[in-house]
Amino acid sequence: MEKAINDATYWREFDNNALSHSMAHYLMAINALRDDLGYARTTDVAEMLSVSRGAASMALSQLKKRGWVAEDPHRFLLLTNHGKQITNSIEHNYVILSKFFERVLHVDEPTAAADACKIEHLMSMETGQRLLWLMRYLLSDEELAVRVRERMKGFRERCDPIQGSVCPICGGEDECLASESEAGRES
Amino acid sequence: MEKAINDATYWREFDNNALSHSMAHYLMAINALRDDLGYARTTDVAEMLSVSRGAASMALSQLKKRGWVAEDPHRFLLLTNHGKQITNSIEHNYVILSKFFERVLHVDEPTAAADACKIEHLMSMETGQRLLWLMRYLLSDEELAVRVRERMKGFRERCDPIQGSVCPICGGEDECLASESEAGRES
């Protein structure tokens, strides 16, 4: 049976997530800095993330304690193998999401980036993998994919009801898209 | 120009989000209880979310202060119009996401629900709307969509590289899907 949207086994997994949003960005900052500068220090991480050195210091000591971050002989920050794996998977999710939003859904770049950034560490690898499959297919040169893109272009522009389509949400016959425009965004 | 993944204007929006994950679920709990029981009290909300009555009491007083929750003449909890709008949009996002994961990506139900639950309040309405468009199209009876579903079934099963396809992530020629299986999930 399907669990309710408020089922406690689901809704509280949010906080129990293996890696918090901020921790993910500390890891990615180390990665980016080592690529850009060849090294990463606490101060550099703090500056990149626009947090105080104190906050960075404490967060990084947490990550060291968990075995995801270490220091090289020159006392520069370093991702451990485990840390590198985690970082890669999150960056991977970010790229999949942002490119999917931009190239498949044609969401504008800033919105795509913002949405992907919030979601990257929450989407399971399972879902990310399958989203990548879909995107690879829809963006391929395969004749069918090309025709779908063309067809979807018109669909998006006119937002026209598809013949014989049943709304995947309400199960109804096209009312859903219309009724939903009422639901505005809050302040 | 494209902003970096760690750009502070993006990564810290996570905490500045208009509505936190837990607040969203307090709102949805009220909604669900009024549908199920015809009323909603603090204790009912607490029980549905598996939190203490104290936590629910404090969270709800926050939501009242923000004007999203009120009390009816019988002192039962009530969503204001504004609160109702917000709740609807989040529930809408949840349904879009979970159905997209299940029916388009064929993710198993528990994973789809867990992922959707974490993301529902973070995905913009813009992106959600477009995702709905895509899903409506891909699940429609239109001849092209049917053929795509059939084609994707084989694609998923064999995970075969598509002829002439360029990996939307690395830009390369099919190495990306392979190299990515290294990136395991952490503990």
Next chain:
DNA sequence: AATTTTTGTTCAGCAAGGTAAACAACGAAG
């Protein structure tokens, strides 16, 4: 009417994640 239960609120405490300020330690420059 008196007692017990349920309900809702408040309070102290904890954890995550920030800030600002104080401070130690190192390295370069006078």
Next chain:
DNA sequence: CTTCGTTGTTTACCTTGCTGAACAAAAATT
């Protein structure tokens, strides 16, 4: 050698969101 700037850590404090315990008020029972 001393002084100054940078670096990294620590400390006190804030906010969100939870727990558990104490407590008041309302409902239900006896």
